[in-house]
Structure formats: C-alpha cells, structure tokens
Amino acid sequence: MNNAALELASEAGERVFRPAPTDSPLAMQELTVSYGEKPAVFSIDATVPAESMTAIIGPNGAGKSTLLKAALGIVPRLSGRVMVFGAPLAQVMHRIAYVPQRASVDWDFPTRVIDVVLMGLYRELGLLHLVRHHHRERAIACLERVGMADFADRQIGQLSGGQQQRVFLARALAQNAELYLLDEPFAGVDAATEKAIIDVLKSLKAEKRTVVCVHHDLATVTDYFDHVLLINVRKIAEGPVATTFTAENLQKTYGGRLATAHIDQLKLPAA
C-alpha cells in the first residue's frame, strides 16, 4: 500500500499499519495487551535497531515482561502488530532466543543442567530425533561460554541463583538465534554472574546479533546498552541511550516513584 492509499484507508476508519522497516529485528505497532479490564501494555510502538543492545525500562507493573511475552506470542495481543525481521512471528520463530525470568520456573524440577541446555535445541530435535554426540557437544560449548561446563551433570536445584541464570543464558545460546530477548537477566545475581552475562551479551552484539533486555538497574543502563525503550503501560520514550536516557524522560516514566535526588546520582549520558 502506498501512502495515499494508507491515508484513504485511514480516513475510512480502517485500522492500518504503516509498513515496518524491514531491517528491524523487532518492530511493534500499536501493541496492546490486557489480562483483565485494564491494559497491561497500551498501544506501544517501538522499533529495535539491528545489532543493538536495547533495554526495556520502566517501574514495576509497567508491562515490561508482558511486552516481551507479547512480542514472542506467549501472551495474546489485544490489538496491534509485531514484526520480527519484517515477517510475522510464526515464520521467524527459529531466529529468536528467549530467556524467561529465572523465578518463573520450579528449580526443583527433576532434570540436569545439560538437559536444560538441550531444550534450546528443541526446534532442531523435534519430537523424536535422538540427542546425538554433536548435540551434546554443542550444549557443553554453550555452557562453557557462560562458565558452567563443570556443572553439566548437576541437578538444577543444586545451583545458586546466578548459576541458574547462566544456565538459562546457555540454553538461549544453544538456540543460535539472531534476536535475543531476555527478561531481567541481571535480577538477583552475584557480581561474577553479572560480569559473565554482560560479556556474553556484548559478544553476541559483536557477532552482529540483536539483544533486547528487560532491565531494572538504572545505574548500569549507560554502560550496558546503546538503545532504550522507556515504558509505563504506554511508551514514554524510545531512542539511543545518549539522547533518550535523560533525567526528564526518567521522571516521566517513574513519576513520583523516582526522587530527583536519585536521578542526580545516576550515570546519565553526557548531554
């Protein structure tokens, strides 16, 4: 549809979407998600630049995780559109890797670290293909990247929180995707794990992959990320960290919940 046609359709009251930039790994248009009567995410537009490291930032209950899950098709959209690499989700699922919140699963589940990483090969293995030696080697290599190879045969309940988070990252690495979506990967982890995870994420970016994190620690945004999406149910701002991660935008996002004094202490990009 060309622009004139779009305008006409728009005037006729039809819901139209402007074509998303096809090079964007993840583009959302007027995305709305609702669990009950109140929307959790309302009409969010966002375009994640290719090969970027993007942080999704907002207060508790702002809909950050919901936005990620809606982008993955795990929770249903009420309206709006998600395009991944310019295509509908169903066609490009194999190009996306996902790291859910660590607390979303039961770590007492009877399985070993290596089995969790092998879950990342599900799309390859399908229902009945046997796990072969080369699959296992790839899983071990992913564990090595996060420094967890020695733990391959441990029961997952024996791991510390940080180790669990690294295993989840290893599983996402096994997916060998181009777009990595992570939900609070730094939540409640030790300093060594945080370092290990950010190193892996930066190496992913260096390999020309795209990383999107739901992130809660405002102090590390400028060090870790180059693009931000500030949301509080609605989109507040989106753009490069250097121009978007500003005291003004943070105040708008967090409202009274973030004291000005706190913002002053943050490492904001040099304006």
Added chain:
Amino acid sequence: MGVEFVQLSLTPLLIGILAAIACALPGNFLILRRQALIGDAISHVVLPGIVVAFLLTGVISTWPMLLGAAGAAVVAVVLIEAIRRVGRIEPGAAMGVVFTSLFAAGVLLLEQSDTSGVHLDVEHALYGNLESLIWFSAEGWGSLTDPAALAALPPELFRMAAAAVLIGLLTVVFWRPLKLSTFDEGFAGAVGIPTAALSLGLVITAAVAAVAAFDAVGSIIVIAMFICPPAAARLMTNRLEIQVLWSVAFATLSAVLGYVLAGYGPLWLGADNAVSAAGMIATVSGLILALACLFAPHRARIGAPRGA
C-alpha cells in the same frame, strides 16, 4: 500356581497392573505441574458420565462410557465457570463444589437405576470389581495359546491394555514437548510448542486412563494411582526419565502386592474373606509412598540446607 491361578487371578492381576501404569504415566506430569488434583476431579466426574451413558444406551461399553465421561467433564467445566462468575467464588472452591456435587448426583442416579444385569452398582463404582474380571474358559497356562479361550478373555482386559498402550505411546512421542512445557511453559511457547493444547491433551489422557481404569479400581481409588507411584518415584531420582520408570515399577508393585495381599492376606491372618483388591492396591501404593518419604535417596528437597 496352576489352573486356578490362571482362571481366577491372571486377568485381574494384569488389569490391575495395566490400570496402575496407565494412571501413573500422566500422573508424573500432573504432579510436576501441580495439577495432581485434576486427576481427583476427573475421577469424580467420570462417575455421573458413565451412569448417564449407561442409562441412555443400556450397555456398558467403551465408547458410550468415554463419551459420557467427556460430556460430564464439559458440563463440569461450564458449571465451574458459571459458579465462579455468578457466585463470585474463588476457582478452587467452585471446582470442589462442582466435582463433589456431580459425583454425588452420580451415586444417586446409580442407586435409583436398574443395573442389576451388569457390573455397575455403587460399591463397584467406588472400589472397582477387579476380582470379578476372571477368565472362565481358562484351563491352565496352556489356554494362553488356545485361540478359543483367548477370545473369551474378559473384554475389560483388552480395553485396559489398549488404553495403557495408547498412553505409553503418547508419553514417548510427546515426551520432549511435555517435559519442556512442564518445566518452563514460557520458553516452550517461545519455541512454538502449543502449550495450551498440550495441557488439554494431558488432561484428556488422564481422563482416558480414569475411564479405562474405572472397572478395575473404581472411580475413587483411581486417584491413588495417579498420585502415589509418581510421587514416590520423584523421591528416588533427580531425572524425569528415571522418575517415570520408577513410577511404572511402583505402579506394578502396588498392583501385584495389593492383589496378592487382598486375596491371601486375610487368610494368613486367620480371617475368612478376602478384602477389596482395589482398596488394597491403593493402600499398598500409599505405603510405598510413605516408605519413599522415609528412606528414598532424594527425599530432601534439593537445595534445602543439609540436615534440614
């Protein structure tokens, strides 16, 4: 063990084992999904479904029973939703009310209907009628190769065997997505596993097991078969693959030991009558769980402080 064993005990024993295994397999996943009481709910809803199916068709056969149970399940789901909305009650309470009411209605229907010609009365519905599933035409072990005698095997055996084989196959084929979505539903959805359909499929599979096992162990005791062997198995290992094998072993052990103890236990103790085999099977499965809680290698929750 000769003619008498083959005639009286072989088929009840086999049916008991198959019923226990058919229930234990989906039970493993139900427990890990914290849905163990779904098995309970299903076993309750099965009863009115089967009774209504019998009243409508006048025969006890597989398809009407399955359809009746499925119909009752749909009615139950609609009722729960209605009570939850109209009565503004929390879902757990709504479920409890619906399942027990439906079950009670099933008992009343059963009492009032004329089922004298078939194996369907309140007692059997509750505890099963395992002992009565005997092989009349057997004349010893040789009958296992006699086509005429084999044809006269109780039809319940074939029904239970078919259900057990089907459930075993489904468990193997859908092992990977079942395990993945049980552990991490969000990730499973993100790699394209239809998690909602899989959950529904698991519940339907459990319902098939419950309906098929109805003859053998009755609608109440079936719940023990869903929960006890997998729960005991969980305490034996930290790998799901091995847990499922243990659950099959415990299910088999419960069935064999329960049947033998029910038949001969009272005699050994000097009593005259045998006791309900299904009741004893459930009791044995409970004892196995108790022993596993006390002595199994992984009885402490992983990650719990040592010595706690």
